[in-house]
Amino acid sequence: MLLKSEFQPKLIYSPEYNINFFGVEKLHPFDSCKYGRSWNELFAIYGKQLQSLHILPSRSISHHELSTVHTKSYLELLSSSRYLAQALEMPPLALCPSRLIDKHILNPMRLATMGTLIAAKSAIKNGIGINLSGGYHHASEANGEGFCIYSDIGIAIASLRMEGTIQETDQVVIIDLDAHQGNGLERIFLNDQNVKIFDVYNAEIYPNDGWAKRGIDLDIPLKSGTSDRKYIELLQEYLPSYLDSITPIRLAFYNAGTDIYCKDPLGKLDISAQGVLSRDILVFKTLLELKIPFVMVLSGGYTKDSYLLIANSIRYLIDNTSGIPAP
Ligand SMILES: [Zn+2]
Known part of the structure; x- marks a missing residue:
């Protein structure tokens, strides 16, 4: 058992996170419905008890909140279909009216960005906030790429600072274990001494961003094919x-990309399903033992099994912290 009562998880999810846009979502290997599949899997396990942990985002992130991180010119650029087609890695979108892309793809992402902010507030209050989406770690102030448009973690940190929930001097750590280097976040926080980034990623795949690497505080580049044993x-x-060397840590963000999984077509690592679970348990236990409030976001994961990996890890966390009896 971990730390029941001190750390109570909240699960932030909306069915509107899922992207269904006349089949266009199939243009990208991303399973844009993995959020709903993860929720359904957890609901099948816990039934109505899951509702006691659930928070439904009531609105999308606002333009004002977006502008705490993103430049005005970048936000204006998001009305260009051609730009969005490139950032979302779906070339045919260039021919689509931008208002349709906004409604069917960007708005779900703005709702999920709000989800990360709510998860961060829940973590400050209850210890753990899990957003069943988010982790758009390639987006920076003036650039979207790699299916990432809005820097949900960047915006959450900026918003918490602006409202005074956390102070500029509070230490925040981003643990980025998605298979890809989190270059957007590294660029945003390059000169911010109070946001530290721990990044473990496959250095042989996209984005291989040398400039952004300067923003990593603890850098663990991996080779393609890295196995469970070496990784763990x-x-x-x-x-x-x-984590123990930084004290006190006010808040941690865990970017729990499941694209480290061996069947993932993009991550190119060799981590088994058990390895993904072991990774997540190691992170959870470390954060709980050090009593660091944390947010978990899903980030990448591009296989038909990704939702099961996510649900397995969240199940572990719920069973060991929520007080809901394990089924
Ligand atoms: Zn990734």
């Missing part, structure tokens, strides 16, 4: 001691 050993060697 590295994480065990570096994560607990790194």
Whole structure:
């Protein structure tokens, strides 16, 4: 058992996170309905008890909140279908009216960005906030790429600081274990001494962003084909001691991309389903033992099994912290 009562998870999810746009979502390997599939899997396990943990975002993130991180010219650029087609990696979208892209793809992302902010507020209040989406770690102030348009974590940090929930001097850590380097966040926080980034990623795939690497505080680049044993050993060697060296940490964001999974077509690592679960348990236990409030976001994961990996890890967290009896 972990730390019941001190850390109560909240699960932030809306059915509107899922992107269904006349089949256009199939243009990208991303399973744009994995959020709903993860929710359904958890609901099948816990039934109505899951509602006691659930928060439904009541609105999308506002233009004002977006502008705490993103430049005016970038936000204006998001009305260009051609730009969006490139950032979302779906070339045919260039021919689509931008208002339709906004309604069917960007608005679900703005709702999920709000979800990350709500998760962050829940983490400050209850210890754990899980957003069943988000983790758009390639988006920076004036650039969208790699299916990431809005920097949900960047906006959450900026919003919490603006409203005074956290102070500029509070230490915030981003643990980015998605298979891809989190270059957007690294660019945003390059000169911010109080936001630290721990990044473990496959250095042989996109984005290979040398400039952004300067924003990583603990950098663990991996080779394609890295196995469970090597991956978990590295994480065990570096994560607990790194977090323990920063005190106190006000809030951690865990970018829990499941594209490290061996069947993932984009991540190109060799981590088994058990390895993904072991990674997540190691992160959860470390954060709970150090009593660090944390947000979990889903980030990448591009296989038909991704939702099951996500649900397995969240199940572990709920069973060990929520007080809901394990089914
Ligand atoms: Zn990724």
